[in-house]
Amino acid sequence: MSAMRNEWLRWIGTGAAMLLIAPAALPQKSKNESGYDRAARATVLHEANVYVAADANSQRLSMVAPGHEVVVVERSSPWVKVFANTDVQEDPEDKPEFGDDAAPTPSSGWIRDKGVVGPTTAEGDVILYGAAANLEDAATKPNAPKDAAMEAHLLYRRVSDYFPQSTLAPEAAWRSADIRWRLEKRDISTLPSAKEQDANLRPRIFEGEMKKIIKNYPGSKYAAMAAFEMLDNKLCGDWQGLPKCPEMEAGLYEKYAHQFPDGPRTAEALYNAVYREATVVTMYAVQEDRKKADDAAAKTQSFAAEVKAKFPQTDFAARAVSIAFKVKQGIAIYGNDRD
Structure with missing residues (x-):
C-alpha cells in the first residue's frame, strides 16, 4: 500500500461525512448490464452544470459531480446531451445508512463536452484512475474538499466498471470499496x-x-x-x-x-x-x-x-x-x- 494511501487512512478518522448514492427512479438494471448502451455510459472529471438547452445562459437543472454517471444521448459540439446522475445500484441492498437527502436527482439536459470519460475514451482507465488518486490525495490535505473521498470512491469504481480488463481494474475496485468501507465505519463508530x-x-x-x-x-x-x-x-x-x-x-x-x-x-x-x-x-x-x-x-x-x-x-x-x-x-x- 502506498505511503499516500497510508496517510489517507489516518486522515479518514477525522470528520469524513458519508455521502452514498441513493437509488434513482430509473429503468431497472439487469443483473449484469446497466440497462443502457455501454458505450453511452460515462462520467465526468469535474463538476458539470446540466442546462435545459445547449446554452450556458439557459436554465440550470442540476449538477453532476465527479464519478457520477451520465448517459450520452446526443453530441452537438461543444455540448453533450445527457441523462445525468443515472447511478442505479446493481444490488438492491446497495443503499446508504446515512446521507439519502444528498443523493443527486436524475435529469435530462446538456453539459459542456469536456472532462467526459467513458468506456470508449482512449486511455480512459488511466485517466479515471489518476483522477481518483488525485482526489484521494486531496482528501489528506488540510481543508480538504468536502467530497473528495467519495468522489475518489466513485471514480475508482468507474475504472473497474468501464474497463474490467484493465490491469488497473483490480486495484481500482479495491480502493473504491476500501474508501467506502472506512467512511461507513467512521460514521457507525459515532453512534451510541x-x-x-x-x-x-x-x-x-x-x-x-x-x-x-x-x-x-x-x-x-x-x-x-x-x-x-x-x-x-x-x-x-x-x-x-x-x-x-x-x-x-x-x-x-x-x-x-x-x-x-x-x-x-x-x-x-x-x-x-x-x-x-x-x-x-x-x-x-x-x-x-x-x-x-x-x-x-x-x-x-x-x-x-x-x-x-x-x-x-x-x-x-x-x-x-x-x-x-x-x-x-x-x-x-x-x-x-x-x-
Whole structure:
C-alpha cells in the first residue's frame, strides 16, 4: 500500500461525512448490464452544470459531480446531451445508512463536452484512475474538499466498471470499496450502538462491494484484504472487561490467518489474535480462573511463535513477541499493569 494511501487512512478518522448514492427512479438494471448502451455510459472529471438547452445562459437543472454517471444521448459540439446522475445500484441492498437527502436527482439536459470519460475514451482507465488518486490525495490535505473521498470512491469504481480488463481494474475496485468501507465505519463508530458488545446491535457496514472483490478476484491479495475488512462487522463494540469478546475475536483472526496464510493482512491478523488472547489472560486472572487464564496464556505463546516464524521481518512479529514476554512475566495486558 502506498505511503499516500497510508496517510489517507489516518486522515479518514477525522470528520469524513458519508455521502452514498441513493437509488434513482430509473429503468431497472439487469443483473449484469446497466440497462443502457455501454458505450453511452460515462462520467465526468469535474463538476458539470446540466442546462435545459445547449446554452450556458439557459436554465440550470442540476449538477453532476465527479464519478457520477451520465448517459450520452446526443453530441452537438461543444455540448453533450445527457441523462445525468443515472447511478442505479446493481444490488438492491446497495443503499446508504446515512446521507439519502444528498443523493443527486436524475435529469435530462446538456453539459459542456469536456472532462467526459467513458468506456470508449482512449486511455480512459488511466485517466479515471489518476483522477481518483488525485482526489484521494486531496482528501489528506488540510481543508480538504468536502467530497473528495467519495468522489475518489466513485471514480475508482468507474475504472473497474468501464474497463474490467484493465490491469488497473483490480486495484481500482479495491480502493473504491476500501474508501467506502472506512467512511461507513467512521460514521457507525459515532453512534451510541457502537459501544454495544453484540455486533448485531449496531448497523452493519455494507459488504456488497467487498464481496464482489472476493468473487471477481479470487485468490488475489485484494480478496484477502476484503475478507479482513469484513471482520469489522463481527467484532464487539466494547469488551466491558469480560473475556467473551476478545476470545471470540481471537478465534476470528486465527481462522482468517489460516484461510489466507500469505495475505497482506495475515501478520496483522495473527498479532490481533495474540493481543486478544493476552487480554483474556488478564481478565481470567482477575476472575481468579487460573485454568482458563493458563489456557489463554498458552494460546498467546502459540500465536506469537507463529507470527514470528511466518513474518519475522514485520513489526507485528516484534510486537507479538513483546506481548508474549509480558504474559510470561505475569504483567497485565489489559487494564492497570502496575504492581
